[in-house]
Amino acid sequence: MTGGAGAAMRVADEWKKRLYQLVEVHLPPALALYRRIHARPELSGEETATAALAAERLAAAGFEVAAGLGGHGVAGRLRNGTGPRLLIRGDMDALPVREETGLAYASTVTSCGPDGQALPVMHACGHDLHTVAVLGAAAILAELRATWAGELMVVCQPAEETVGGAKLMIADGLYERFGRPDWGIALHVRPELPTGSVGLRAGILSAGCRSLDVTIRGRGGHGAAPHKAVDPIVLAAQFVLAAQTVVSRETHPAEMVVVSIGSIHGGSKRNVIPESVELKLTIRGYKEAVIAAADAALRRHARGLASAAGLDENEMPVFHPAEPPFRPVVNDEPLTQTLSALFTDLLGAERVVRQEPSTGSEDFGDFSPAGAELPLCMFHLGCTAPERLARVETGEEKLGLLHTPRFAPDAEPT
Ligand SMILES: [Zn+2]
Structure with missing residues (x-):
């Protein structure tokens, strides 16, 4: 990769080819990991097994790993010469929802609720996919290290749904330990967007x-x-x-x-x-x-x-x-432009969709603490196969939205 935030981005064909080859290699183990995490979801604050898997994968990719940050937070750093430090974040927690997707790897897990009752648990917000995506990116960027310079900080965050996981990781010394990033990037799946496409927006993304x-x-x-x-x-x-x-x-x-x-x-x-x-x-x-x-x-x-x-x-x-307040996610203009140019080059302009701001909330903004802001960008990742979206359009299929029992991303093409 070349070019800084704001610079027009054109990726060399040779690099693209190498990237696609590595994606082919890493996809089967990533899908296996995805199904494993999907089948064993963990509620906010209880992400022990997911965190252990994340730490293991980061260490295997050659990252220096810190675990137990702000609860079950895991972070890995790869130092690769002199250059900017980039944070990429995936969240790990699931929701108290009973899964009704009928998938072979659907969750049947329950957790103990505050009054001792059994709570069904499901990855109904796609955080399993986020975790696997950032771990996959970490493994691929480690293999591509001869083509870039700087530091890569991979963050697997707990407790996003209950809000506070990001703040807790920062308060627990994430930046003291691995340094303050120059940029931060995160992703969130969107069932309304087709697989193979991304959604971006400069400025306000969520409330x-x-x-x-x-x-x-x-x-x-x-x-x-x-x-x-x-x-x-x-x-x-x-x-x-x-x-x-x-x-x-x-x-x-x-x-x-x-x-x-x-x-x-x-x-x-x-x-x-x-x-x-x-x-x-x-x-x-x-x-x-x-x-x-x-x-x-x-x-x-x-x-x-x-x-x-x-x-x-x-x-x-x-x-x-009642809960810690959290900040709006405001995507940095130059960083968003850089990502947009990169995605346009890799995916084609028709697969880079402009997003509207959402009244939903998300604590990624807390990685840019008040008074010590850093440029952030969260992008949306399409996760429903185009043929399924076509059936939704004609009313033959109902789309399982985020936080619902029927949310079922098409993991492989995503
Ligand atoms: Zn979410």
Whole structure:
């Protein structure tokens, strides 16, 4: 490979030929590894077996390996002379979903849930494919080391679905140990895109997120004497309606922000006014300042309603962060252009598709810490064979989307 971020990229035919030969060699073991990881998925924070396989493959490819980073995180470094340091990241965790793909290597695995119940586990977001793809890239780039110079840092990240794995790996000294990368690249499969194609976008790719738990407090009492109580159920209902105006009346119409309240629980009996009501909500947005403004507005509405109901300062609503917040993924313009040119050369222009920003979230952005940003690019990888997509188009087949029991990427052509 030649050329830096932003430079037009044209890969020599000889190099391409060698690359395709190596892909042929590495594909069968990669598919075997994919089926093995797919059949034995592990939930966020439990990725022991997957991490062990990743560490073993990286060591076999000649990488210096660090395991147990931020939980089960694994990273490998290959030093190859003087040049830039590139990070490539794949995530490893699965979801509590019961697989219904009917594949020969479908998961039948369960894990133990928080209340001791059995949870079905499935790679319903394709992280098994990401892990195998970065390990395959690591093995091939190791064999091609005479054609490039610099350092390759391969990161197999745990706990993406529960968010925080990236941050934990950084906090556990990933960059102190292997150096701060000059660029970072990641991929995510997209069942809507045909195999053999990639999706790219410069700028915002996915939203940042804050998850909050809110306790709306009141003064409990007898349902027959509401005048002697302050009813938190009424206050919570007012808050739910007020929250709808944060996006529609307080945010600039050109800015993207979503506020969704996904859970509301209060009370136990018809004739008892409870002491409090619990809500769980998510805020998504493309800019951290816009998310922060929506968060502040929600708190202001909740306090204002409590105060109008006559509650005292020590009875104001309480907001707790439910999960670590995460940053939007913003793809660096020059790096995205470089990747786009490279993919165009390798795949053809018609197989490089422009993507729209998503309101979903992903913690890859945390590899570029606030105040010490580095250029990142996440691209989408098509994972449904074109003939299957054609059947989806005519209604003969239903496409299994990400996070659903029927998500089934066509691993070989992907
Ligand atoms: Zn995912």
